[in-house]
Amino acid sequence: MISEQISEKPKSKYSITRLLRENSKAQGLFLISPTNIYLFILVVLPLILVTILSFLSRGTYGQVEFKFNLSNYTRLFDPLYAKILGYSLLVGFGTTVICILIGYPLAYFIARAPARQRSLLLFLILLPFWTNFIIRIYAWMIILRSGGLLDSLLQWLHFTQAPLNLLYSPTAVMIGMVYEFLPFMILPLYTSLEKIENSLLEAAADLGAPPWKAFLRVTLPLSVPGMVAGTILTFIPAMGMFVVPDILGGAKTILIGNVIRNQFLTARDWPFGAAASMVLMLMTMVLTLYYTRKAGFGEELLV
Amino acid sequence: MKSEYAVEFHDVVKIFPTPEGSQVNAVDHVSIQINHGEFFSLLGPSGCGKTTSLRLMAGFEWPTSGEVDINGEKMGRKPPYQRPVNTVFQNYALFQHMTVFDNVAFGLEMEKVPKDEISRRVNEALEMVKLPGMGRRKPKQLSGGQQQRIALARALVKRPEVLLLDEPLGALDLKLRKEMQLELKALQEQVGITFIYVTHDQEEALTMSNRIAVMSRGKTLQIGSSVEIYERPNCKFVADFIGETNFLSGTVKTIDKDRVVVALTSPEQEINGIGIGNLKIGQRVSVSIRPEKVHLLDDDGSEVVNQGIPENQLKGKVIVTAYIGSDTRIVLELGPGVRMKVWEQNAISTLDPEAYYSVGDAVRIFVPYDNTLVLPEDIV
Amino acid sequence: MSEKKPSLWLRIYSILVYGFIYAPILILIIFSFNTQKLNVHWEGFTFHWYGVLFNDAQIILATRNTLLIALVSTLVATIIGTMAALAMYRYRFPLYNASETVMYIPIVIPEVVMGISLLVFFVMINFNLGLSTITLSHIAFSIPFVALVVRARLHGYDKSIDEAAMDLGANEITTFRRVTLPTIMPGVLAGAMLALTLSLDDYVITYFTAGPGSTTLPLRVFSMVKTAVTPEINALSTIWVLIIFILLLIGQIVQRKKA
Numbered sequence: 001m002i003s004e005q006i007s008e009k010p011k012s013k014y015s016i017t018r019l020l021r022e023n024s025k026a027q028g029l030f031l032i033s034p035t036n037i038y039l040f041i042l043v044v045l046p047l048i049l050v051t052i053l054s055f056l057s058r059g060t061y062g063q064v065e066f067k068f069n070l071s072n073y074t075r076l077f078d079p080l081y082a083k084i085l086g087y088s089l090l091v092g093f094g095t096t097v098i099c100i101l102i103g104y105p106l107a108y109f110i111a112r113a114p115a116r117q118r119s120l121l122l123f124l125i126l127l128p129f130w131t132n133f134i135i136r137i138y139a140w141m142i143i144l145r146s147g148g149l150l151d152s153l154l155q156w157l158h159f160t161q162a163p164l165n166l167l168y169s170p171t172a173v174m175i176g177m178v179y180e181f182l183p184f185m186i187l188p189l190y191t192s193l194e195k196i197e198n199s200l201l202e203a204a205a206d207l208g209a210p211p212w213k214a215f216l217r218v219t220l221p222l223s224v225p226g227m228v229a230g231t232i233l234t235f236i237p238a239m240g241m242f243v244v245p246d247i248l249g250g251a252k253t254i255l256i257g258n259v260i261r262n263q264f265l266t267a268r269d270w271p272f273g274a275a276a277s278m279v280l281m282l283m284t285m286v287l288t289l290y291y292t293r294k295a296g297f298g299e300e301l302l303v
Numbered sequence: 304m305k306s307e308y309a310v311e312f313h314d315v316v317k318i319f320p321t322p323e324g325s326q327v328n329a330v331d332h333v334s335i336q337i338n339h340g341e342f343f344s345l346l347g348p349s350g351c352g353k354t355t356s357l358r359l360m361a362g363f364e365w366p367t368s369g370e371v372d373i374n375g376e377k378m379g380r381k382p383p384y385q386r387p388v389n390t391v392f393q394n395y396a397l398f399q400h401m402t403v404f405d406n407v408a409f410g411l412e413m414e415k416v417p418k419d420e421i422s423r424r425v426n427e428a429l430e431m432v433k434l435p436g437m438g439r440r441k442p443k444q445l446s447g448g449q450q451q452r453i454a455l456a457r458a459l460v461k462r463p464e465v466l467l468l469d470e471p472l473g474a475l476d477l478k479l480r481k482e483m484q485l486e487l488k489a490l491q492e493q494v495g496i497t498f499i500y501v502t503h504d505q506e507e508a509l510t511m512s513n514r515i516a517v518m519s520r521g522k523t524l525q526i527g528s529s530v531e532i533y534e535r536p537n538c539k540f541v542a543d544f545i546g547e548t549n550f551l552s553g554t555v556k557t558i559d560k561d562r563v564v565v566a567l568t569s570p571e572q573e574i575n576g577i578g579i580g581n582l583k584i585g586q587r588v589s590v591s592i593r594p595e596k597v598h599l600l601d602d603d604g605s606e607v608v609n610q611g612i613p614e615n616q617l618k619g620k621v622i623v624t625a626y627i628g629s630d631t632r633i634v635l636e637l638g639p640g641v642r643m644k645v646w647e648q649n650a651i652s653t654l655d656p657e658a659y660y661s662v663g664d665a666v667r668i669f670v671p672y673d674n675t676l677v678l679p680e681d682i683v
Numbered sequence: 684m685s686e687k688k689p690s691l692w693l694r695i696y697s698i699l700v701y702g703f704i705y706a707p708i709l710i711l712i713i714f715s716f717n718t719q720k721l722n723v724h725w726e727g728f729t730f731h732w733y734g735v736l737f738n739d740a741q742i743i744l745a746t747r748n749t750l751l752i753a754l755v756s757t758l759v760a761t762i763i764g765t766m767a768a769l770a771m772y773r774y775r776f777p778l779y780n781a782s783e784t785v786m787y788i789p790i791v792i793p794e795v796v797m798g799i800s801l802l803v804f805f806v807m808i809n810f811n812l813g814l815s816t817i818t819l820s821h822i823a824f825s826i827p828f829v830a831l832v833v834r835a836r837l838h839g840y841d842k843s844i845d846e847a848a849m850d851l852g853a854n855e856i857t858t859f860r861r862v863t864l865p866t867i868m869p870g871v872l873a874g875a876m877l878a879l880t881l882s883l884d885d886y887v888i889t890y891f892t893a894g895p896g897s898t899t900l901p902l903r904v905f906s907m908v909k910t911a912v913t914p915e916i917n918a919l920s921t922i923w924v925l926i927i928f929i930l931l932l933i934g935q936i937v938q939r940k941k942a
Contacts, residue, residue, distance in 0.1 A: 021855060022365075022380060028774025032782050035767040035826055039785050042823040046800035047788075053803060102700065109697045124701065128708050130927045132884055134901055135920040138908045139707030142714070149710060182704070240793025243886060247908060257795045264799050264891065274803070277796045288791050363846055383849040396847035400865045409861075413852030461851065 054274035064270055072275035081259065085279065088256040092239040095177040096231050099185035102178065103230070104223075107189035111196075122190065125183050137176050137247050144172050144248070168250030176244040181237070185230035192226030193219070232291050236284050256280050306375020309465050309497040310337040310360055315369035317355055329355040330366075331521030337465075337499060337514075342491050344500045344508040347518035348544070353501045356518070357467050360499065362386045374464050384413070389458035390467045394474065395450045397442040403429075403453055404438035410461040428460035429453075431490070448479050455490075465497045472507070484510050505545045509533065517541050537579055539678045542591040549643045551590045552680070555582050563677045565590055570638040574615045576675030587680040594646040596674035599633070599660070600667045615670045619643060621660050633660055635668065643668070708924060715917035732918040742919065745903040748814060752899065753882040756821035761875040763822075764829025765867075768874075771830065772837040789824045790831070797824065798891035805892065812894025820892045821882045828881060829874035836870025 019026050057069040075081060110121045128136065143149045144166040154160045166172050196219060204214040242257030256276060263273025317330040330352045337343045345353035358364045359371050362383035371378045373388060383390075389410070398406050407428055411421045429435050432452035442450055451471055458466055468487075472480045488511045491498045502508050508515050509529045516526045517540075525537045536542035539550070553567040553574070563578035565588055576590055619635035622642075626649075633645045645668060651658070660666065718727040736742060770776070771783065789797060801820050805812055844866065848858040864871075886901040893902060907916050 021382060024774055025776040028770045028776035031766040031770035031774070032776070034763045035786065035830065036778070036782050038763060038826065039823065042801065042804070042819060043788055043797070044785060046804035049803050049807060050800045105693060105696055106700045109693050125704065128704055130880070130931065131708065131920065131924050132901055132904065134886055134904045134908065135711065135923065136707060138904070138916060138920070139711045141908065143707060143710060236791070237793065240795045242795060257793070260795050260799060264802060270803065273799060277799055280793055281796050284791065284793055361850055382854070383846070384852045384854050390847070390850045392843050392847055394841070394843060396841065396843035398844060398862055409848070410851035413857070457851065
């Protein structure tokens with residue numbers, strides 16, 4: 001009889017297992033604690049250290065001295081660094097705008113494609129991005145360099161006479177950035193465009209709107225959540241980028257990310273680098289909060 | 304070592320926090336005794352506590368206070384896998400990543416039954432639910448009715464003391480549901496174990512059960528056989544919930560043992576009935592008259608008397624007739640705003656339109672006094 | 684959206700954009716077979732650079748490191764991240780909101796900032812920079828992504844199958860092993876894939892936590908790109924693309940077989 005089998009089972013001696021079994025809060029805490037502990041030690045704590053570091057000073061030989069100091073932050077208001085900060089914002093903004101301009105029609109195209117083709121088309125956009133991103137930037141390097149492929153092509157087509165010297169210029173950086181972030185803009189845009197029900201556009205037509213007006217007054221506003229999600233995925237990382245400016249931008253194009261990198265590796269002014277990081281983080285958080293407030297944290301991000 | 308009852312609730316209370324921050328008594332001081340081998344139903348509208356009660360038996364919830372006993376043994380805070388009961392879930396809860404065979408065998412695996420015996424018993428179970436040979440299929444390849452039977456087989460193969468069924472037929476279409484009701488009933492009688500069945504469908508409960516517990520807002524209102532619940536509901540809610548009935552309101556005029564005279568509000572007249580519960584003179588009551596218990600006669604003035612007590616007579620005008628085939632359903636207007644449903648069997652086959660009531664006819668209705676129930680006005 | 688035929692302009696435009704996306708990769712591949720060193724003109728077809736690649740000891744070491752780090756970090760991050768996803772989806776516990784916020788930090792923070800914070804941390808506790816610090820860092824940024832993916836896939840999980848398992852005699856651990864885990868496995872694998880990709884590809888955080896001795900493939904490629912540009916890099920890129928392509932193909936075949 002089953003009841004006999006069950007009465008044979010020994011009662012759990014340890015209170016912890018019983019607690020875990022009976023109390024759902026305990027179960028939840030048990031499952032989340034590895035994450036909490038790990039992330040606290042390796043994310044929260046380091047960030048706290050950086051915050052503290054940003055208020056300290058740099059000693060003569062590059063070591064950190066425990067002297068409270070606001071100069072790191074005031075230094076950031078120097079025209080030199082203020083310009084770099086402003087430039088980073090500009091690059092982020094520019095990248096986002098260009099990505100929207102280039103990506104929107106493509107997202108629209110895919111959203112309008114027959115259902116079976118859509119996942120293939122999306123897959124084709126993602127495929128190159130499974131390769132290492134440095135490789136992709138390197139590819140642009142060889143295309144854009146003086147006397148390189150782009151120059152050869154343009155000269156062969158008689159569009160230009162002399163090499164364009166595109167590499168190591170802000171233009172090259174922008175091209176690289178846009179190339180990197182395009183899929184991050186296309187995917188959320190596609191997701192929100194795809195959700196727009198056909199019946200809405202039919203209703204607009206029924207009520208007398210020509211296609212371009214229907215687009216402006218119906219499609220475009222409804223695709224805003226996608227644009228917001230894409231912006232979060234583009235603007236914010238773009239601001240902190242240093243690899244693309246490093247490879248494609250040369251000495252002329254420096255973003256805040258490069259400044260931070262330099263402070264920690266070459267210039268060895270850690271407190272200053274920490275302060276710059278704090279400012280970058282602050283800008284990031286403000287923008288993230290602003291955008292998520294605006295659109296509500298969308299599932300577009302979870303594509 | 305059989306105990307007296309298969310399942311027993313001793314003053315069980317289960318409290319849940321509500322999303323607004325307060326609490327609700329999902330099960331409110333419930334005491335039930337369920338006999339071995341019974342087909343026992345928990346019946347009530349959604350939110351009445353029937354599913355929670357079932358889950359308390361299964362071990363998915365533990366009582367806030369009170370005791371749940373199964374086969375005489377206190378369950379306390381025992382988890383489901385230590386209880387001699389098995390559940391058939393409303394949405395079947397079949398393991399999609401396993402074959403039908405593995406689904407049914409799962410419970411036996413947990414008991415560490417040897418492989419060949421598992422094989423034998425699983426095939427037996429599949430035969431019992433009339434799905435032999437389905438072992439290698441995956442659940443999503445089966446229809447709703449078939450999945451339901453696999454869920455049944457999976458639970459029965461373990462030969463539990465008690466089988467708990469949580470509205471298992473809810474997702475099936477009407478015809479299939481009615482078939483399955485009879486099949487389940489037959490199965491229960493064949494296997495002989497206690498079935499505890501949760502449903503909101505009173506017809507289903509009446510069809511299948513030995514006894515029914517009618518629940519509302521966490522309390523059991525009445526526990527009894529189908530006949531008892533239907534013919535002698537103990538309160539207005541039960542009378543209303545089970546089958547169809549008419550309610551006429553009034554106040555108690557006289558009480559003579561169980562015979563109560565009620566002064567109706569509208570139409571203004573007196574009516575005799577059986578009093579339910581402790582009624583007092585002057586108390587507001589609802590008189591319950593079931594539509595099929597009413598006799599219709601043309602209004603020609605004669606009286607009907609039974610054993611010296613005049614049968615309850617009311618006069619009315621036909622305002623709706625509906626010919627259902629086996630019976631005719633008529634709605635009468637007894638007074639301003641007072642309606643009564645009457646069902647009359649079409650016992651005689653005729654095409655003569657004079658034989659059927661039409662709208663506007665004046666009729667008298669008679670209700671035997673012991674088909675008239677006087678119930679306290681408050682709905683639980 | 685409706686499936687009306689898109690206008691011709693839109694189609695031309697889309698082809699151009701796809702071309703823009705694929706051109707650099709194709710150029711890389713083509714020029715990996717070029718005899719000329721400078722990636723400018725096409726001279727002749729050769730496998731020479733592949734030979735150089737396979738004999739490059741540093742590349743081999745870097746590849747080995749990258750794979751090792753990726754494997755370890757994926758394994759750990761997937762386990763911890765899945766646990767976190769289950770916790771966030773199913774339970775309410777004190778610190779729920781705080782835990783969620785902390786989990787989002789590595790996702791919204793700029794990589795540079797996370798990189799330098801880890802550098803500062805490791806230096807301050809005197810932990811030598813090397814493969815272990817890289818791995819620890821990879822785990823840190825992978826956990827939230829795994830948790831996010833698994834949590835999204837947990838949507839609509841039917842709790843009653845877990846209850847059914849326990850009803851049939853399985854205790855909590857057996858239920859998880861035999862029912863819950865197999866059911867969420869596709870989501871867990873998706874999370875693991877993401878963690879793997881993030882680790883294999885990572886440059887910035889690895890850059891700050893690698894220290895002088897250790898190198899991974901992305902780091903090596905970067906330094907090659909900055910110093911001596913040879914078609915060896917093209918060869919590496921081509922092989923990389925090829926491997927990814929084959930893996931994705933296998934993935935597609937496996938998916939077809941399951942259905």
